[in-house]
Amino acid sequence: MNNLERATLTTIAYHNSLSLALSSTEIYKFLANITPTQFCLGEIRLALKDLTAKKTINESNGFFCLKNEKTLINQRLKNQKVTIKKWEKLNKLAWIIASLPYIKTSFVTGSIASDNARNNSDLDILVITNKNRFWTARAILTIVFTVLGQRRHDTYIKDRLCHSALVTDGQLINRDSFSFAQDIIKAIPFNISSPNSMKLFYDNSWLNKYLSNYRQLNAITHNQHTYKPARILIIIKRFFESFLNNSLGDVLEKWSMDYQVNRIKKGILPNERLTINQRCLVATPFSYDLEKLNLFKKTIKKILGEQDLDGVDKLWMTALDA
Numbered sequence: 001m002n003n004l005e006r007a008t009l010t011t012i013a014y015h016n017s018l019s020l021a022l023s024s025t026e027i028y029k030f031l032a033n034i035t036p037t038q039f040c041l042g043e044i045r046l047a048l049k050d051l052t053a054k055k056t057i058n059e060s061n062g063f064f065c066l067k068n069e070k071t072l073i074n075q076r077l078k079n080q081k082v083t084i085k086k087w088e089k090l091n092k093l094a095w096i097i098a099s100l101p102y103i104k105t106s107f108v109t110g111s112i113a114s115d116n117a118r119n120n121s122d123l124d125i126l127v128i129t130n131k132n133r134f135w136t137a138r139a140i141l142t143i144v145f146t147v148l149g150q151r152r153h154d155t156y157i158k159d160r161l162c163h164s165a166l167v168t169d170g171q172l173i174n175r176d177s178f179s180f181a182q183d184i185i186k187a188i189p190f191n192i193s194s195p196n197s198m199k200l201f202y203d204n205s206w207l208n209k210y211l212s213n214y215r216q217l218n219a220i221t222h223n224q225h226t227y228k229p230a231r232i233l234i235i236i237k238r239f240f241e242s243f244l245n246n247s248l249g250d251v252l253e254k255w256s257m258d259y260q261v262n263r264i265k266k267g268i269l270p271n272e273r274l275t276i277n278q279r280c281l282v283a284t285p286f287s288y289d290l291e292k293l294n295l296f297k298k299t300i301k302k303i304l305g306e307q308d309l310d311g312v313d314k315l316w317m318t319a320l321d322a
Helices: 003-017 024-030 041-053 071-099 134-147 178-185 199-203 205-209 214-219 231-243 247-267 286-304 312-321
Strands: 057-060 063-066 103-108 123-129 161-168 188-190 272-276 280-285
Touching (some): 003 041, 003 063, 024 041, 024 178, 041 057, 071 103, 071 231, 123 134, 134 161, 134 280, 178 199, 178 205, 247 272
Parallel strands (some): 123 161
Antiparallel strands (some): 057 063, 103 123, 103 188, 161 280, 272 280
16 A cells, blocks of 8 residues: 555544545545655545545545445535534624624634534634733633623533634644644634734644645635624724723733633533643543544554554554643
8 A cells, every 4th residue: 555545544534533524625635644745636536546446445426435434425415514504603603703802813613614513513613812812802702602692601512602722813722733733724714804814824833744735725725704894893893902902901811811711720621631821722622532533543553454554653643642
């Protein structure tokens, strides 16, 4: 088995462990970096054709999965219809997110970004905030969507907004792992206020460690969903930001940070991983990652064999240890 086939199968196997079948374009975009050689989309499509002919993988309706996971393709087709409805719900909240002080940019993540949402899925977003007002921005976001009854909490999950990842503008996301790299590369720009919507990807250059085509991002299409709030809301937003651009705002930021960090640490579950500092907050379910990544490990070993795991072994080990 050549390097291209190994990288392709590794990428398919990982996403199959997440119950996700992929198109050829997605395989190119998410291709695991287990070899120093870079491959173009045409080469990947030829490899997929060969692997399909060998019956190593299945293909249907433009999606690919491992030979024993054909149901994932039908599920993907169903989930695409659900995802459209989830986008409609997000679109209704878009102007609110764009109107909130100190929020510069947001990205849709999770199952919606993967075009694979289920009926009970929440609405995951990654938020980019102004520098020095990270915790104030999070407090405002939390309060507004709690009052509106649209924030995910406790058992209220379906169609609720979940901002489990926030970072200040220009800040690196310190979660160096294969699984998180896959999450970031799937993020879809949403409510862009900056002309450089690719900044998130370029600032986090560690993605290149896990993604073979990270440096080819200019050739990869990122669908953008841009919304502009009413002029009066923009004026109110800028007034609020200007009003607190002083020592009073600094005090509020410090108090807001202390209060929220204390609440977050008290409420963190044993199976969650938490990255938290003055400029970054990322919370993910650790046990979920372990379960899926162990399945990935077992599957890829079965496909490639112990003797053909160069690069792959390091890939999943890093993902599990992160």
